[in-house]
Amino acid sequence: xxxxxxxxxxxxxxxxxxxxxxxxxxxxxxxxxxxxxxxxxxxxxxxxxxxxxxxxxxxxxxxxxxxxxxxxxxxxxxxxxxxxxxxxxxxxxxxxxxxxxxxxxxxxxxxxxxxxxxxxxxxxxxxxxxxxxxxxxxxxxxxxxxxxxxxxxxxxxxxxxxxxxxxxxxxxxxxxxxxxxxxxxxxxxxxxxxxxxxxxxxxxxxxxxxxxxxxxxxxxxxxxxxxxxxxxxxxxxxxxxxxxxxxxxxxxxxxxxxxxxxxxxxxxxxx
Amino acid sequence: xxxxxxxxxxxxxxxxxxxxxxxxxxxxxxxxxxxxxxxxxxxxxxxxxxxxxxxxxxxxxxxxxxxxxxxxxxxxxxxxxxxxxxxxxxxxxxxxxxxxxxxxxxxxxxxxxxxxxxxxxxxxxxxxxxxxxxxxxxxxxxxxxxxxxxxxxxxxxxxxxxxxxxxxxxxxxxxxxxxxxxxxxxxxxxxxxxxxxxxxxxxxxxxxxxxxxxxxxxxxxxxxxxxxxxxxxxxxxxxxxxxxxxxxxxxxxxxxx
Numbered sequence: 001x002x003x004x005x006x007x008x009x010x011x012x013x014x015x016x017x018x019x020x021x022x023x024x025x026x027x028x029x030x031x032x033x034x035x036x037x038x039x040x041x042x043x044x045x046x047x048x049x050x051x052x053x054x055x056x057x058x059x060x061x062x063x064x065x066x067x068x069x070x071x072x073x074x075x076x077x078x079x080x081x082x083x084x085x086x087x088x089x090x091x092x093x094x095x096x097x098x099x100x101x102x103x104x105x106x107x108x109x110x111x112x113x114x115x116x117x118x119x120x121x122x123x124x125x126x127x128x129x130x131x132x133x134x135x136x137x138x139x140x141x142x143x144x145x146x147x148x149x150x151x152x153x154x155x156x157x158x159x160x161x162x163x164x165x166x167x168x169x170x171x172x173x174x175x176x177x178x179x180x181x182x183x184x185x186x187x188x189x190x191x192x193x194x195x196x197x198x199x200x201x202x203x204x205x206x207x208x209x210x211x212x213x214x215x216x217x218x219x220x221x222x223x224x225x226x227x228x229x230x231x232x233x234x235x236x237x238x239x240x241x242x243x244x245x246x247x248x249x250x251x252x253x254x255x256x257x258x259x260x261x262x263x264x265x266x267x268x269x270x271x
Numbered sequence: 272x273x274x275x276x277x278x279x280x281x282x283x284x285x286x287x288x289x290x291x292x293x294x295x296x297x298x299x300x301x302x303x304x305x306x307x308x309x310x311x312x313x314x315x316x317x318x319x320x321x322x323x324x325x326x327x328x329x330x331x332x333x334x335x336x337x338x339x340x341x342x343x344x345x346x347x348x349x350x351x352x353x354x355x356x357x358x359x360x361x362x363x364x365x366x367x368x369x370x371x372x373x374x375x376x377x378x379x380x381x382x383x384x385x386x387x388x389x390x391x392x393x394x395x396x397x398x399x400x401x402x403x404x405x406x407x408x409x410x411x412x413x414x415x416x417x418x419x420x421x422x423x424x425x426x427x428x429x430x431x432x433x434x435x436x437x438x439x440x441x442x443x444x445x446x447x448x449x450x451x452x453x454x455x456x457x458x459x460x461x462x463x464x465x466x467x468x469x470x471x472x473x474x475x476x477x478x479x480x481x482x483x484x485x486x487x488x489x490x491x492x493x494x495x496x497x498x499x500x501x502x503x504x505x506x507x508x509x510x511x512x513x514x515x516x517x518x519x520x521x522x523x524x525x526x527x528x
Contacts, residue, residue: 131375140372143332144386144439145358 035227039157042150049155056159060121064167067116072171075112076178079103084186093187094197100179101198102206109172110210111258114217117164118250122225125156126246129229130239138230153230157222164218165211172210209265216257221250278473279491283310284343285443285475286331291340293326300326302499304340308475310442313465315478315490315507322496324479325369328445331477332366333357345442362390365436365474369448371428373420373435380416383407383435390439406434409471410464426457433464437472444468444476450485462488483507 016023080100087093129152132138141148180194189197225246232238284307291304300323308314318324329335331342333349342349347360373382383403387394394402407413410430420428429449436444446465450458462485469476478489486493487507495503495510497517503510511518 128376135370135375136368136372137374139329139334140366140368140374140435142334143361143364143366144389144435145361146386146389147354147358 031231032227035230036223038149039154039223042147042154043158045150047150049151052151052155053158056155057163060117060156060159061163061166064117064120064163065170067120068113068167068171069174071112071116072109072174073178075108075171076100076104076175076180077182078178079108079175080179080182084182096183096187097179097189097194097197098201100183101176102201104172104175104179105202105210106206107258107262109175110168110213110217111254113164113168113171113214114221114254114258115251117160117167117218118221118254119247121160122221122246122250123243125160125222125225126229127239127243129153129156129226130232130242133230133232134235134239149230153226156226157219160222160225161215161218164221165214168210168214205265205268209261213258213261216261217254220253220257224250224253279312280310284308285310285312285345286477287341287343288327288331289341291327291330291342292338293323293330293335294338300499301330301337304496304499304501306494306501308443308477310475311469311473313469313476313478313489313491315480315486315493316496317480317483317486317493318496319481323499324481324496325447327496328366328447328477328479331443332361332364332445362439363442365433365439365441365444367429367433367436367444367446367449369451371420371425371432373423373428373431375420377420378416379407379412379418379420379423379431382420382431383438386435386439402438406438407431409437409467410434424457426453426460429453429461430464433468437468440472442472442474444472444474446476446478446480448480448482449478450480450482455484458482458485459488461485465489483511 018026080096083099083103084093084096087096087099129138132152138148138152141151176195176198179198180189180191183189183194184191228242228246228249232242234241286306286308288304288306291301292299293301304327306314316324316327326335330337331344331349337350344360345363347356349357349360352360373379374385377385380403383406384399387399387402391399403416404413407416410433412427412430412434415423415427415431420431423431433446433449444465449461449465453461465476465478466489468474476489478485480486490507492505493503493507493510494501495518502517503513503515505513
């Protein structure tokens with residue numbers, strides 16, 4: 001009997017469909033797809049955990065404000081400072097508010113907010129859920145008759161999806177303020193004039209596409225980080241890896257999504 | 272620290288397991304487990320690390336799905352019921368984790384309140400506080416109510432973990448390595464607590480352990496898991512008096528070294 005069990009436990013050489021790494025990659029993509037499908041399935045089943053959604057939104061949004069404030073303001077100043085010489089060569093410094101506003105609203109605010117949130121919030125979610133997984137806190141939640149997926153994952157994903165667009169709008173304002181400070185110190189432009197010039201070229205589609213991008217970025221950060229954290233294995237080493245992978249994967253996907261949404265928006269702009 | 276008089280009702284099964292199999296890849300962990308735990312009975316499951324002891328109780332709590340076999344808990348087939356029904360059943364199962372599994376982001380009070388607030392919404396704030404205080408009193412740690420899990424010792428964490436399960440007044444208790452990593456005195460206190468819980472709440476319990484002292488102190492019956500099957504079952508003295516060579520080294524290591 002002992003021999004038989006020994007044989008059963010002997011490792012058989014594994015066969016791969018393509019190769020070890022590609023098989024692992026595709027099975028991970030498949031598992032991630034199932035995770036997203038589970039999110040949408042659980043999302044509409046009560047209880048809705050409103051209290052926890054508000055708590056998560058507060059943690060994600062309010063606690064990111066100092067970093068967003070600082071980076072937004074600096075981005076505005078630096079971008080304006082760097083753009084001035086090029087425009088100055090053509091004697092077109094009067095176009096600076098317009099250029100800066102377009103750059104900030106169309107590209108910089110959503111992208112920088114997405115990347116900063118991926119770094120700050122994504123790593124936090126990945127590490128927190130990863131740590132809960134390896135210390136059996138997620139199992140403990142499940143045996144106390146609480147659906148951990150709903151309580152931990154759905155609330156965090158909704159938190160990031162709701163808060164990133166708000167943070168993006170806040171960052172855009174701060175970046176414009178930074179730009180104004182720079183323009184005002186060089187050209188003594190008034191705030192009203194700066195805003196009038198700046199928003200002259202901005203259309204509804206610009207703001208709409210930025211908000212849309214931010215919603216997509218927020219969802220990506222939440223779902224990727226929760227997936228990494230929720231599926232953490234191999235103890236504390238796994239927790240570190242979950243935090244790291246959450247950030248790297250979120251940032252990578254944000255860039256891909258940026259390209260796609262810009263392309264789609266441009267089609268609408270042309271038509 | 273002798274065990275007190277117990278009333279084990281052998282007509283009522285708390286847990287009934289038949290022909291249970293579970294594999295992870297090519298590793299066949301459980302290979303046909305049969306086990307009955309009666310109301311008011313403590314069964315200690317002994318075995319070396321990696322023999323599938325924890326897997327067994329995770330299947331009972333519905334955290335893992337078996338490949339084959341049936342698990343009945345309080346008359347409910349764990350493998351056949353819906354998720355909603357499983358959630359209702361879990362309210363009657365207390366699970367004490369090896370790592371205690373206290374929520375790091377919550378104080379002791381919040382840890383204990385968590386299952387109550389989520390599952391007994393009709394309770395007033397005063398009733399919740401009273402239940403928390405009572406559960407902490409039962410494990411002798413009333414003074415820790417406002418502390419964070421990180422501020423507690425290993426033994427205290429285990430006790431709080433048990434208190435968190437007691438707050439829902441479970442009919443079944445599952446203990447995963449309750450004395451692992453604890454000094455002998457604290458281990459003895461945990462063993463006493465397990466017996467007290469059984470006495471107070473008349474629970475049916477499974478105590479997963481590789482600590483023979485714990486098995487002897489808490490188990491009305493001992494089942495030894497080896498190579499995915501129970502190889503010995505009975506009272507502690509009978510099992511270790513059987514002369515089974517496979518158990519000898521286990522016994523010697525625990526009681527001689």
